[in-house]
Amino acid sequence: MPKLIAPSVLAADFANLQRDCEMLNRSDADWFHIDIMDGVFVPNISFGMPVLRDIIKHADKTIDTHLMIVDPDRYVKTFADLGCDILTVHYEACTHLHRTLQNIKAHGMKAGVALNPHTNVDLLKDVIQDIDLVCLMSVNPGFGGQSFIENTYSKVSELKELINKKGTGTLIEIDGGVTDKNAKQLVAAGADVLVAGSYVFKSSDQEKTVKELRELANS
Numbered sequence: 226m227p228k229l230i231a232p233s234v235l236a237a238d239f240a241n242l243q244r245d246c247e248m249l250n251r252s253d254a255d256w257f258h259i260d261i262m263d264g265v266f267v268p269n270i271s272f273g274m275p276v277l278r279d280i281i282k283h284a285d286k287t288i289d290t291h292l293m294i295v296d297p298d299r300y301v302k303t304f305a306d307l308g309c310d311i312l313t314v315h316y317e318a319c320t321h322l323h324r325t326l327q328n329i330k331a332h333g334m335k336a337g338v339a340l341n342p343h344t345n346v347d348l349l350k351d352v353i354q355d356i357d358l359v360c361l362m363s364v365n366p367g368f369g370g371q372s373f374i375e376n377t378y379s380k381v382s383e384l385k386e387l388i389n390k391k392g393t394g395t396l397i398e399i400d401g402g403v404t405d406k407n408a409k410q411l412v413a414a415g416a417d418v419l420v421a422g423s424y425v426f427k428s429s430d431q432e433k434t435v436k437e438l439r440e441l442a443n444s
């Protein structure tokens with residue numbers, strides 16, 4: 226399976242969201258990565274349902290939604306109704322993670338779990354068979370444009386080993402500080418999906434950057 230690129234819309238120009246969505250539609254991006262932040266689980270607020278509705282209206286690719294919110298169960302139905310394809314919740318925000326994952330799947334979405342940089346991948350060993358995607362945070366969640374945490378490579382390898390051992394086919398997504406400098410090493414360690422925000426949207430030729438990052442990840 227080819228390695229996937231999921232540009233993070235958090236780094237888009239919010240005054241020109243339709244333009245940026247159309248750029249992603251034209252580009253080699255595989256998914257739209259959407260960050261929802263509540264100002265409680267993380268010290269930042271991104272955007273909510275009305276903005277997400279408009280993004281989805283203009284997006285013609287898989288909608289990969291990363292919830293950085295407390296008590297995500299409250300909104301599972303809402304995100305399903307809006308048209309999200311993948312719904313990722315934080316391990317650290319879920320008291321009953323297994324129940325939350327079943328809830329997401331019951332609403333017709335793929336279920337993802339994100340881990341903060343300090344959270345050990347071993348904690349997923351009893352639930353990995355219920356997870357479609359693990360999002361390893363390679364920065365502390367809450368903001369775009371931060372530096373990649375080098376310890377991520379060993380976490381990817383450990384997680385890949387767990388997934389292979391259990392034979393679950395769970396995808397590994399890396400989120401935070403992804404660039405051409407770390408993409409190849411992340412893929413070599415076992416990553417399947419690379420999220421890139423600033424690296425794509427702050428570049429002078431965004432479509433070309435997506436194309437080159439995708440080629441690099443699959444070389």
Ligand SMILES: O=C(CO)[C@@H](O)[C@H](O)COP(=O)(O)O
Pocket residue numbers: 233235236258260291364365366367368369370371400401402403420421422423424
């Ligand atoms: O979830 C987050 C941040 O919390 C990410 O999705 C960022 O949006 C990635 O941005 P860059 O680090 O690539 O700028």
